[in-house]
Amino acid sequence: MKQYWNEVQPVDGFYAVMNGQISDHDKKIISFLYQPLMGVLSTNLYTTLAYMVEESRLWSEEWNHYQLMDLLGMNLDEIFQARLKLEGMGLLKTFLKEEPDHRSYIYELQPPLSAEQFFTDGMLNIYLYQQLGHTHFSKLKRIFSDAAVNKEEFSEVTRSFQDVYTSMNVRALKNAEGQEASLPDSQMRFIHRERPEPIHIYEDQFQFDLFFSGLSAAMVPRRAFTETVRDTIVKLSFLYSINEIDMQKIVLSSMTPDDQIDLDELRKAARDWYQLENGDKLPQLVYRHQSPMYRDMVSPGETKESKLIFYLETTSPRQLLIDLSEGAQPAVSDLTAVEEVMLGQQLEPGVMNVLIHYVMLKTDMKLSKNYMEKIASHWARKKVKTVKEAMELAINEHRQYQKWAADKKESGQKRRKPIRTEKLPDWFIMQDQDQESPPPQPQAVQAVNQQDFEERKRKLEAIQRKYRKNGGEKGGEH
Structure with missing residues (x-):
């Protein structure tokens, strides 16, 4: 069962809370500047939670996630992912209260950065520029800016407070009763515009x-x-x-x-x-590693398979390419192909890692973008989210993927067909040493000779070196 079920269930209650006032201008900033980065589902969730709080109030009444699913037309998995993106963008803080028979959340909405803060953030503005391109980005900048008022030919004639009002008696200013009456009541707070917090990278x-x-x-x-x-x-x-x-x-x-x-x-x-x-390109906003909600392994485990799954879940696709090349920097064309396939098909980084590993060993350590894209499209339609799911589907659909590869070769230039030796990732034939009876292997795997097996084993060693050196712990990111 997916990890989000451990964190939230449809019957769980929640309160929408405003951390200060959120104006219509704030919502415009979220729609125009944040939405291209986090997606429409996150924007809809933010707006819906905001509308649950009545005007001039800070709290909503209690709702449950069944009702939220009905309002948004989204399943719980989509709501959970949208919530995570809002949290990552600094637009939502989540608090949990667990009781024996009930679990409830507080979803506290945070105001967005001002337009000036966003465009000078140094990180979010770069992601937005890469996402939209120069023309669209410049148009949005014009929407949130205006010509500065030239006051050079004017002189200020504003009166000060003491110029307009007579000074009060000192005793009146020290009126303790008036001072105390001005404080908010117990367990209450004034409604105000909270100062937005920029995104922090620790x-x-x-x-x-x-x-x-x-x-x-x-x-x-x-x-x-x-x-x-x-x-x-x-x-x-x-x-x-x-x-x-x-x-x-x-x-x-x-x-x-x-x-x-x-x-x-x-x-x-x-x-x-x-x-x-990176070939004159700017970075895009993508998960560097597998999202925690789609991880099956919290530690490397004892078996070879569990260590490999943990590695693929905690390593970025870029680092995987480096490890497969035994430390050499990947080619810009390979990085571009991986980025376009991963973003175009919305694959999780861990799933992309399985695809890279499978395709490279099937194509003599070369990345074929078209072949990757075809398999990635299939995995996207199957809604593959975890490393285990990707591995299982690759095994189950191996014959179909073989046919796609063969069709691609036949469509190219006709030439004498060489004798082909099947190459597959080690996880395709992996079995634990402590198993009493190993699972049946596909016929294609049984035909692999010992020399090819050793070659694949050597290549796999490149991506296993990191966690072997650290006793199963993943290394740092590059």
Whole structure:
């Protein structure tokens, strides 16, 4: 059963809560700026929760998730995923109260960033630009901006408070009864516009100790690393997948003559580095690893299969390509093909990893985008979400995938057909050593000779090296 059932069920109750006022302008920002990144389902969930709270109130009455499913026309899995995206965007905070016979949630809606905060965020604006393109992005920027008022030819003549009003008696200002009466009642709070919080990428994602070890204080004084600079470095590292060593060079290139770090130059240098590495493209907002709700393994386990599943669930497709190449950086064309297939078919990263592994070993370690896309389309229609599901479907549909590969070859240039030796991933034929009776293997697998088996085993070692070295724990991301 899928993991979301462990977190929420249709009978669970919830309250929609406003963390301050959310205006129509806020909802416009969410629709125009946030929606392209998180999708229409998340936007609908946010708006529906907001409308559950009556005007000039902070709380709604209690609802349950059955009612929310009916209102939105969405199943519980879709609602849960939409909720996670809102949480990730900083638009929702979730609180849980568990009782013996009842479980209830508080869904606290957070105000979005202002348009100015969004367009100067340094991360969300880049994702939006890549998602929409220059023309559409510029149009949205114009919608949320206007010509600045030129006041240079005017002089201010505004009166101050004391110019207009007579000063009150000192005793009246010290009226304790009036001061106390102004405070909100117990368990109450004033309705106000809450200050939105920007998205935080936690510093544990970036090892500053390693970063500083190759950057002497003489080169860059430590006082230059203010809280804002550190936060920007962490964001850029996440956004552009920049490791600590490469970030050293980027920071050095953004230094000013007075030993300060120019944030604009830092962002530009990071963007230039990424585009140089990735064929002049900008990053897109996708899950780096398998979403936790679609993971079957919380630890590597003891068996070879469980360790491999854990690895595929906790590794990004980019890192998998690096491991399959025994540390070599993947070609830009391969990264582009993986990105387009994964985003186009909306595959989970772990599922994409299984597809990469299967296709590369079927095509002599080459990535065929068309072949990948055909299988990915099939998996998308089957709603494959987990690594295990992808492996099982690859085994069950192996003959059909063989036929697709054969059809592709026949449609190309006619040439003498070589003797073909079947190559398959090791998980295709994997069996635990402690099993008393191994499961029956497909006929194609039985025909594989020992030499090819050893070749596949060697290739699999490349992606197993990381968790073998760490006793089953996954390594860091690149």
